[in-house]
Amino acid sequence: MQFQQLQYFVAVAETRHFTRAAELVHVAxxxxxxxxxxxxxxLGADLFLRARGNISLTDAGEALLPLARRILADxxxxxxxxxxxxxxxxxxxxxxxxxxxxxxxxxxxxxxxxERYPGIRLMIEESGSHDLVRELARGALDLALIVLPLPTPSxxxxxxxxxREDLVVVSSPDxxxxxxxxxxxxxxxxxxxxxxxxxxxxxRELTVAACRAEGFEPEFAVEGGExxxxxxxxxxxxxxxxxxxxxxxxxxxxxxxxxxRPGLHRAIALAHRSDVAPPRAARELQRxxxx
Numbered sequence: 473m474q475f476q477q478l479q480y481f482v483a484v485a486e487t488r489h490f491t492r493a494a495e496l497v498h499v500a501x502x503x504x505x506x507x508x509x510x511x512x513x514x515l516g517a518d519l520f521l522r523a524r525g526n527i528s529l530t531d532a533g534e535a536l537l538p539l540a541r542r543i544l545a546d547x548x549x550x551x552x553x554x555x556x557x558x559x560x561x562x563x564x565x566x567x568x569x570x571x572x573x574x575x576x577x578x579x580x581x582x583x584x585x586x587e588r589y590p591g592i593r594l595m596i597e598e599s600g601s602h603d604l605v606r607e608l609a610r611g612a613l614d615l616a617l618i619v620l621p622l623p624t625p626s627x628x629x630x631x632x633x634x635x636r637e638d639l640v641v642v643s644s645p646d647x648x649x650x651x652x653x654x655x656x657x658x659x660x661x662x663x664x665x666x667x668x669x670x671x672x673x674x675x676r677e678l679t680v681a682a683c684r685a686e687g688f689e690p691e692f693a694v695e696g697g698e699x700x701x702x703x704x705x706x707x708x709x710x711x712x713x714x715x716x717x718x719x720x721x722x723x724x725x726x727x728x729x730x731x732x733r734p735g736l737h738r739a740i741a742l743a744h745r746s747d748v749a750p751p752r753a754a755r756e757l758q759r760x761x762x763x
Contacts, residue, residue, distance in 0.1 A: 475547065477511040478540040480504050481519060485537050488527045561591045565753045568597040568604040568616035570674060571699040573740065576718030577617070577635075585757055592753050600672045605629065608745055614754040617761075619674040620739040631741040634761050638717045639678070639736040642726045644709040655732040659686045665693035665711040667702050674738065679714045682736055 483493035484504070494501040512519050517532035529537065569578055574596065582594060597607060601618040608616050609628060620631065641656045643649065651660045661683060668690070669676040683690040693711035694702075703723050706713050714736065720728045742758055744750045750758070 473511065473514055474507075475543075477507050478543055480507050481511060481533075481536065482540050482544060484508060484520065484527065485529055485533065490527065560589050560753055560756065563591070563751070563753055564593040564595055565751070565757060566595045566597070566612065566614045567754075567757070568599065568607055568613045568618075570601060570604070570617065570619060571598050572675065572716050572719050573617045574598050575699050576716055576722060577740070581757075581760060585760060589753065589756070601674050602672060605743070608743060611745070611748070614744065614750050615758065616743045618741055618743050620741045628746055629743045630746045631743045632758070632762065634740045634742050636737055636739050639675075639714050639731060639738065640717050640720050641712055641729045641731060642703070642706050642715055642720050642723065643712040643729065644707060645725070645727045647709050647712075647727075649727060649729065650712050651729060651732070654729065656729050657732045658682050658736070659688075661690060661712075661714075662686070662688040663691070666690050667697070667705045667711040667713040668692045668695035669702055670696045670698070675714065675716075678736060678738065 479497055480493065480499070483496045484490055487493045487496060490505055490508075491501050494504040497504065508519065515532065515536070518530050519533035519536060521528045521530055578596075585592070586594065597604065597613060597616075599607070601616075601622065604613065604616040604618055605622065605626060607613045609626070617634070618631070620633065641650055641661075650656050650664055666679070668679070680690055694705050697705060699715070699719065702713050702715070703719075703726065705711065707723075707725050714731075715723075716738070717728075720726065742761055744754065744758075
């Protein structure tokens with residue numbers, strides 16, 4: 473029994489016509505008929521009742537049809553799996569992430585991914601969540617790590633929460649410690665000079681909203697920086713900043729003080745377009761991030 477014979481058999485069974493079946497599988501009709509007869513000889517049973525203008529399945533044909541479809545489907549699945557495995561040996565992965573995640577979460581994950589799949593070229597887009605969502609929508613990214621909640625939920629995106637992260641206060645070891653008792657309340661930031669991120673940064677909006685909820689407007693010593701610049705300004709003693717715990721752990725030369733309960737937190741999610749399945753490399757990175 474040959475794989476090709478099963479293809480021809482299923483085509484005839486579905487079209488109930490030898491000529492249309494031959495067109496469907498792109499083969500001459502006499503060749504298709506010959507292969508069907510060879511299959512019937514091998515099985516020792518007729519598969520079709522042939523009458524002028526009427527092709528129907530015999531009992532043997534009815535019994536073979538679901539088995540043949542399953543064999544063909546399994547073969548197609550095997551072909552797709554092998555193709556996707558080949559994709560993991562070469563290709564590209566376009567990943568977006570916020571600057572704080574590029575600094576805190578991604579280095580270790582991308583190192584492991586690169587060790588497993590050195591043939592995949594990693595292309596990183598570093599930007600705020602709002603910009604990354606736009607890049608996803610226009611197809612410029614395969615995946616993006618964004619901060620939830622989005623100001624405007626997008627039904628075109630599928631998001632899966634990866635982690636929840638505490639925010640902490642960082643300051644220069646040479647400056648007086650903020651807060652008291654080894655913790656900082658949001659109210660303690662009133663009167664502190666903050667080193668603040670640029671507009672559009674999720675951390676800026678979260679920090680400013682928390683201060684306003686406590687009834688005061690935060691005072692900025694410096695504003696407009698990206699993550700590395702903000703950490704550098706704090707290290708130089710220009711002020712304090714509210715940053716993710718993972719970033720603070722990696723940053724040297726800073727005092728790290730936790731926020732008093734209830735504190736501030738953020739949810740990190742992996743997002744991709746709902747209408748397009750991510751490529752195999754993107755799905756593998758997603759699996760690693762969700763472990």
